[in-house]
Amino acid sequence: MTGRVREDSTPAVGNGQLRSVQALLLPLFSRYGIRLLLGFVSLAGVDLLQLLIPRFLKTAVDSLSAGTASQHSLAGISTLIVAAAVAAALLRFCWRYLIIGFSRLVERDVRNRIYAHVLKMDRPFFEKHTTGDIMAHVSNDLAAVQMACGLGLVSAVDAVVMTSAAIGFMLYINIPLTLLALLPMPLLAVSTMILTGRLHNRFNLVQEQFSLLTEFVRSALVSIRLLKAYTMEGLQRNEFEKLGRQYVRSNIRVAVIQGLLAPLATLVGNLGMLMVLYFGGRFAIQGTISLGDFVAVVTYLAMLVWPMMAIGWVISLTQRGLTSLKRIHNLVTTAPVLQDLPETETPVPAVPSFRLDHLTFTYSQAAHPALRDISLELAPGVYGITGRTGCGKSTLAKLLVRLYPVPDRTLFMNGRDVNTMSLDEVRSRIAYVGQDAVLFSETIAANIAYGLPEATPAQMEAAARAASIHEEILALPQGYETVIGERGVTLSGGQRQRLALARALISNRPVLIVDDALAALDVETEHQVLRAMRTSGRRQLILIVSQRIKLLSETDEIIILEQGEVADRGQHQDLLARSAFYRSMHAKQAREGARSAPGNAEVLGQ
Ligand SMILES: Nc1ncnc2c1ncn2[C@@H]1O[C@H](COP(=O)(O)OP(=O)(O)O)[C@@H](O)[C@H]1O
Ligand SMILES: [Mg+2]
Structure with missing residues (x-):
């Protein structure tokens, strides 16, 4: 360079x-016009005074060479020079300040x-x-x-x-x-x-x-x-x-x-x-x-x-x-690519739903689309999204949260094109837990309260319990008041995700999108968390990105993505019967489950 x-x-x-x-x-x-004007007047004053000094000098020298100078006249001139210098110094302070x-x-x-x-x-x-x-x-x-x-x-x-x-x-x-x-x-x-x-x-x-x-x-x-x-x-x-x-x-x-x-x-x-x-x-x-x-x-x-x-x-x-x-x-x-619009008066119905209509999405720096021709209806219910790494699961979640711009008439919320709605109108209805949990270098309580600023300690505890992190928080030196991040305690990846989940749960927004955040949980806790998600508050539409069969089997519908396209969708039993990918994932996890915990084999094999 x-x-x-x-x-x-x-x-x-x-x-x-x-x-x-x-x-x-x-x-x-x-x-700041007046300030400037005063400043420049002072500046001009300094210049003027500085320029006067040589004139005084000239008078002194001339009177000396003409032999007309007296002690008295010289003292007068030096006083003038000193006065000019002092005034110039004061004015110089003024212009600098101004x-x-x-x-x-x-x-x-x-x-x-x-x-x-x-x-x-x-x-x-x-x-x-x-x-x-x-x-x-x-x-x-x-x-x-x-x-x-x-x-x-x-x-x-x-x-x-x-x-x-x-x-x-x-x-x-x-x-x-x-x-x-x-x-x-x-x-x-x-x-x-x-x-x-x-x-x-x-x-x-x-x-x-x-x-x-x-x-x-x-x-x-x-x-x-x-x-x-x-x-x-x-x-x-x-x-x-x-x-x-x-x-x-x-x-x-x-x-x-x-x-x-x-x-x-x-x-x-x-x-x-x-x-x-x-x-x-x-x-x-x-x-x-x-x-x-x-x-x-x-x-x-x-x-x-x-x-x-x-x-x-x-x-x-x-x-x-x-x-x-x-x-x-x-x-x-530079305008944001995602154009925001003023909030409209039409109230969004309490029951949220999404419709994707031939949605194709390409990241601005990418050569190939990350999602291709996706058409889906997401009515209230619990959905599992699965597929290989890189198939577009996270992208789909991020598009729903409006983190990236989508083409017109491809993504609808309650029947309205999201491109005709304000970003807040969509986002304020969705609680989103990303794949990498974003936490702030503040206390645990403050981090949870981002979801609901007026949350009471009891509400926070309930959310933390639902996200299965309460016990671990209590075990920390200052409990809920423990500072995390660069200047505090370091949490594990799984703890971070569950904390982010608690924040999402407390927000009580009607749509909950969880991107692979439950991966670090054991099967039993995972089950509890899902149950908590289902039953807590007025939550109506839950979308869980996961690779785990056990969790997926408890959802109402599973969507399998493959290279950016919807490869299959249906319920656990149907997919077991007809999707080779799903069956192999199932078989693999059943084997792993059997190896690590023999007692679990039956549960997984059911
Ligand atoms: N910010 C980005 N810019 C460009 N390409 C991306 C970006 N994020 C993801 N991708 C690409 O988009 C595809 C889908 O990624 P992603 O949705 O994260 O997959 P998954 O969550 O299923 O593992 C991948 O090929 C990935 O490399
Ligand atoms: Mg992902």
């Missing part, structure tokens, strides 16, 4: 950039907007953009925008005011001398612009490598146990060292340019000074300008070096800010 330069080195201010400024920044400029504050407010507002938007995004989006990617881009881009709106803006205004005023004062003193002194200056602006452009590209590389490095550490830490289990620490260390070396190399490349900038400025500034000393000295000897004018020109010239560099720097900062702003704008205007 070394040497890769992102598209943002293009200097052109494109259409998209203007649009993003309009959409994201203009409203903020007007919201304008840098403005840039932080802009950063905050844009960040809030990004966050609100990212929360609205759906699975397909998060499959395309990894967490590390989003985090790195958002923080880098935000930083670039903040820089452009803060120091960039200040430097631009400052440079323009200072340059024009200093040049104005110099011209007022002596026009030919000013032109001679300024001769080397454009060189400084142009070379700074080129160098900072370079600097910016190299700096991007540094940031990219830094995000690679952090993402590397993050993913290693997340899977640290796996890493140790496979004794991959050595490999990881080598890889990490390689990344570290690249990071240092890029940083040094940045330092090279940074190191060039200051000497360059001094060199060019001194060239200008050479001109002033040579020609200005001559003019002073000839008496074309006074000694005071000579001193003033020297001071103004020294004051010009920084604004000249700033112009080059500001151009590159602005380019950077604009490209970042455009990227942010693209992000916040």
Whole structure:
């Protein structure tokens, strides 16, 4: 990846950039207008005061050389200079507070907007953009925008005011001398612009490598146990060292340019000074300008070096800010693939049902459909879904929960095309336990309560009992108040799934979809859990993805998927009679059951 330069080195201010400024920044400029105005007035005040100091100096020097200076007049002038410097310092504090504050407010507002938007995004989006990617881009881009709106803006205004005023004062003193002194200056602006452009590209590389490095550490830490289990620490260390070396190399490349900038400025500034000393000295000897004018020109010239560099720097900062702003704008205007609609007034009947009508679904990155031409009616009842790994069971469950977009008129809930309903309308009726249980790094009680925020301890306990996890929770150090996850107790895969199941059960939603979450239970507990699911609350439609015959045999109907298609459906006995796949699964599990627990053979063989 070394040497890769992102598209943002293009200097052109494109259409998209203007649009993003309009959409994201203009409203903020007007919201914080007064703050900005005050800030710029203070900034102009600082510049003015700074420019007055050489005038005072000139008066002092002239009076000295004319022999009219007295202790008293000199003291007066020095007091003026000190007063100007103090006032400038106060005003400098004001503009920094106001304008840098403005840039932080802009950063905050844009960040809030990004966050609100990212929360609205759906699975397909998060499959395309990894967490590390989003985090790195958002923080880098935000930083670039903040820089452009803060120091960039200040430097631009400052440079323009200072340059024009200093040049104005110099011209007022002596026009030919000013032109001679300024001769080397454009060189400084142009070379700074080129160098900072370079600097910016190299700096991007540094940031990219830094995000690679952090993402590397993050993913290693997340899977640290796996890493140790496979004794991959050595490999990881080598890889990490390689990344570290690249990071240092890029940083040094940045330092090279940074190191060039200051000497360059001094060199060019001194060239200008050479001109002033040579020609200005001559003019002073000839008496074309006074000694005071000579001193003033020297001071103004020294004051010009920084604004000249700033112009080059500001151009590159602005380019950077604009490209970042455009990227942010693209992000916040990316609509979720899953289009949400406002909730309609039509109340959904209490009895939920689904109909799939020739539903074919392909993941956006996949070559082949994961589900093909599925037609199913799911009326209230208990359904088992089974089939080989990869046949599409989880996909089917996720489509019902509306985690991925489906084509129009292929999936209906209570007779209504789900694409005409709001996402919440569908999701709020479904309790879903995914294959990988999602738990938060909070207490067990809080995790269960995600299903029903107002749940009482008694309700939680009932749900935990129904999910057959209550006893295990009590055995934990702080019971229901035990914190789990990264900063707490680690639960086993089966415990996590049952906890997620308890959360689903307490929500008391009419549809319950459980994706392979009961696999870690023993047969007896599994049976209890299913019974609890059937009898608890107003649950009407239960869908259980499972590979276990015993569990499947207790459902009302079993659907067998094969390579994304419905291969067969029916009741346990019918399928035993006609489905070769089901029979072989049955035979295999009966054998395994017999081997592990002889007493179970009869149960399974019934
Ligand atoms: N997010 C995804 N992106 C692309 N392909 C996927 C994704 N999830 C699953 N698949 C593919 O879709 C097919 C069905 O997967 P899945 O529904 O998880 O199967 P099952 O749950 O039956 O094991 C598999 O071929 C799998 O590789
Ligand atoms: Mg699955």
